[in-house]
Amino acid sequence: MSTLTIEKLTVGYGDGAPVLDGLELEVPDGAVVALLGANGAGKTTLLRSLMGLAPVRDGRVLLDGTDLTALSTEDRVRRGLALVPEGRSVVVELTVAENLRLGTCWKKGRKNKGPAREAAVGQMYELFEPLARRRDAAGHTLSGGERQMLALARALVGEPDVLLLDEPSLGLAPLVVAQLLGVLRDQAAATGLTVLLAEQNVTGALSVADRGVVLSLGEVVADRPAAELAADPALRHAYLGF
Template sequence: MSGALAFSALTVGYGGEPVLHEVAFALAPGEVVALLGANGAGKTTLLRALAGFVPVRERMITLDGRDLMRLRPEDRARLGIGQVPEGRSVVAELTVDENLRLGTLWRHRGRERERAVAEVYDLFEPLARRRTSDGHQLSGGERQMLALGRALVSRPRVLTLDEPSLGLAPLVVAQLMATVRDTAARDGMTVLLAEQNVTSALSIADRGVVLNLGRVVADAPAADLSADTALRHAYLGF
């Protein structure tokens, strides 16, 4: 499963001054890249631009060499771009099992759908125990597991996650991060992880890309970013 993703001199804005300025970096198939930076750095805007939800002013985003710029959000999803937005978005009125099956509607049929759902239950035992519970009955950690599971059942080529650790207990965060890392390694899934929990993100990432005021100020192996004291203090807050 290929998932080479590239941003080429990307400039994005909602009107007035751009939020992102000529952002350029690439992700290889199976690579986990942590997208880092303070609030307002442009992390969420970049993920929304990839999904097709905000206007791009200049240049392009490509997946395996294919220009995505003229594609609607639903067409990008069909190409294999999955997302876990901030806020643990699940359908509160549907059960765990129904939420998961939503993620399989256009990607799987029959036995393949059942296999994909079963794999998520194997990954997240709490969801297996609560498969008939409605979304509003879940804890914060269970809702985040469900949001991630619903993205994974579609078997995305590229997965984006926006602040998945926000408000969660450290043990839950560790489980979620390990699942992301293991799935990327197993399936060759490319991952772009926007996260303010820098230590947690860099612990599973191959590389880190640091944004500041909408510009890339660093792009380096995760270990190098962790060891760069000056950069950490200047842009990452630790």
């Protein structure tokens, strides 16, 4: 899989102060990294900038040493990045099966037709059993938890090298959250998938992460093993609110 490297990244909108200011971070090959911080810390902006969706003023985004900074969002996806944005983004007019087949179109350097595509979709049904039961249902009829499962499955079915997730647990029941985070952990362990997970659910995120990175006002203020970060009460109280 791939290592994601962020070098002195400065991102801002219009003439305002930068949201991210010289941020540096490395997400190692096959690691699950929890990106933590209060609202407004810059988590969503960081994920959007990695996908070419936010204006970068300075710095670089590298994937296995290759500079992606000037590439379009589509080209970044073709290189192996995938984003699951906040808000359970699915095509609500399409069925579950159609959404998943759409996701296979982005399989990087792999066959995406016929048996290979159906096998990839079938694997998602094994990971997310509720989707298998509702494969012919339109996206707009799904529950919030089912939509989030579908958004995650649609990203995974394209077999990305690096998966970026923005608040996947937002508004979901604890049991659904546990299932989603468990799938992420298992997929990373089984396939070497590299994951950068932005979450307000600090306890849940750290329970599946190898490392935790805390943002505050657009800067990294802590980058530690997840267990060590979870056990530091001073840091939790100062930046994470618990």
